[in-house]
Amino acid sequence: MRHGDVAAQDVTRVARLRQWHTTHRLAFDAAVAVVVFVAILCGAVAGPHGPHGAHFPRFGARELTATTVVLAALACGALVLRRRLPRTVLAATGALTVVELVVQSDDPRAPVAGAAVIALFTVASRTDRPTTWRIGALTSVVLTAAAMFFGHRAWYAQENLAILAWTGMAAAAGDAVRSRRAYVDAIRERAERAERTREEEARRRVAEERLRIARELHDVVAHHIALVNVQAGVASHVMDNRPDQAKQALAHVREASRSALEELRATVGLLRQSDDPTAPTEPAPGLGVLDQLVDGFVRAGLPVALDLPPGPQPALPASVDLTAYRVVQEALTNVRKHAGDGARATVRILRTEGALTVTVQDDGRGAGPGEGAVPESGGGHGLIGMRERVQALRGTVVTGPRATGGFQVRVTLPLGGARTGGTTRA
Numbered sequence: 001m002r003h004g005d006v007a008a009q010d011v012t013r014v015a016r017l018r019q020w021h022t023t024h025r026l027a028f029d030a031a032v033a034v035v036v037f038v039a040i041l042c043g044a045v046a047g048p049h050g051p052h053g054a055h056f057p058r059f060g061a062r063e064l065t066a067t068t069v070v071l072a073a074l075a076c077g078a079l080v081l082r083r084r085l086p087r088t089v090l091a092a093t094g095a096l097t098v099v100e101l102v103v104q105s106d107d108p109r110a111p112v113a114g115a116a117v118i119a120l121f122t123v124a125s126r127t128d129r130p131t132t133w134r135i136g137a138l139t140s141v142v143l144t145a146a147a148m149f150f151g152h153r154a155w156y157a158q159e160n161l162a163i164l165a166w167t168g169m170a171a172a173a174g175d176a177v178r179s180r181r182a183y184v185d186a187i188r189e190r191a192e193r194a195e196r197t198r199e200e201e202a203r204r205r206v207a208e209e210r211l212r213i214a215r216e217l218h219d220v221v222a223h224h225i226a227l228v229n230v231q232a233g234v235a236s237h238v239m240d241n242r243p244d245q246a247k248q249a250l251a252h253v254r255e256a257s258r259s260a261l262e263e264l265r266a267t268v269g270l271l272r273q274s275d276d277p278t279a280p281t282e283p284a285p286g287l288g289v290l291d292q293l294v295d296g297f298v299r300a301g302l303p304v305a306l307d308l309p310p311g312p313q314p315a316l317p318a319s320v321d322l323t324a325y326r327v328v329q330e331a332l333t334n335v336r337k338h339a340g341d342g343a344r345a346t347v348r349i350l351r352t353e354g355a356l357t358v359t360v361q362d363d364g365r366g367a368g369p370g371e372g373a374v375p376e377s378g379g380g381h382g383l384i385g386m387r388e389r390v391q392a393l394r395g396t397v398v399t400g401p402r403a404t405g406g407f408q409v410r411v412t413l414p415l416g417g418a419r420t421g422g423t424t425r426a
Helices: 005-021 025-045 068-079 086-105 111-125 130-152 158-238 243-271 287-299 318-338 381-392
Strands: 304-307 344-349 357-364 396-401 406-414
Touching: 005 357, 025 068, 025 158, 025 396, 068 086, 068 111, 086 111, 086 130, 086 243, 111 130, 158 243, 158 318, 158 381, 243 287, 243 304, 287 304, 287 344, 318 344, 318 357, 318 381, 381 396, 381 406
Parallel strands: 304 344
Antiparallel strands: 344 357, 357 406, 396 406
């Protein structure tokens, strides 16, 4: 059996035992007091050796005195309160033991010391180690010295040494019980903390995944629905006078809706089980298909100038590639929705050794200078999702109106330490 399983069983066993002790604590302490009382009385009437020097006690060899019974009853009665007042009970049982040793000086036996031993064990099991050894040493010295000074036998008699041994063992046993209890408590605390940490981590991951899926759905739906809305408005406006242009607008609506359905299917496919054969396997969009994105806006009536680095470029990290694509998609969607019909947009991609910079500008021509700008702290979920995407990659986002009119979105994405994906143009 593994150590972890043994520790878990110990924790369970100790927890059940503690629950039982808590429920029946007073009855348990009373039962212990009765057992100790009976043991003291038996020790008071038993002789140290049997007939012919046998090595076992002989009961009835000594007379049971009233003093012993009274002192034993008082000491054992105090043991009922040993959990509530451990040090007080130890002081009381120790004092009663000294009284017995003084009163019965002609007999070196001290059976009442058994109650003091139990009280010392309780104190040791409920306090720290330095206090245990100080109190244990004081109790052992006081009781042993009383037996040596008030007894008529030699100071090194076995009865005197027995008191020293029993009090020392009580202190050691109580300290061992306290250490074991502390060890089990530490294991339980670590287990509970680990369980809480796992639950918190699971909740955090679920929240992050929900936020990521929400961003993906917003980027997909907002972009394509905006195009569908614009083209549908155009078709409705020119339906009577220019039916050929209305048909072209409806074709754009059909194409945009088909693209939206395909991207939604790909996004929802991420939620499928890994062994689901119907899950889509096509890669996420990136700057490699930026031309198609721009063409969709151009067909929707938004002139877009695309400025890309010349020649083939090394592959971008997959996360950076997708984020850059979504930034351009969201920025152009905002331009189409807010900058007016006569606005023009420029998309500029600049790659350096350590970063990728994406800039989307519009001139705000159709809405007047600055009218198409989305406030820095306002807007819908688009700018919020854009910032969350970029910040997740430790990038920066700068948005705001341009001095010459229009609006600008500038995103810088670091390239170091990210995982690379497929080939891309930028």
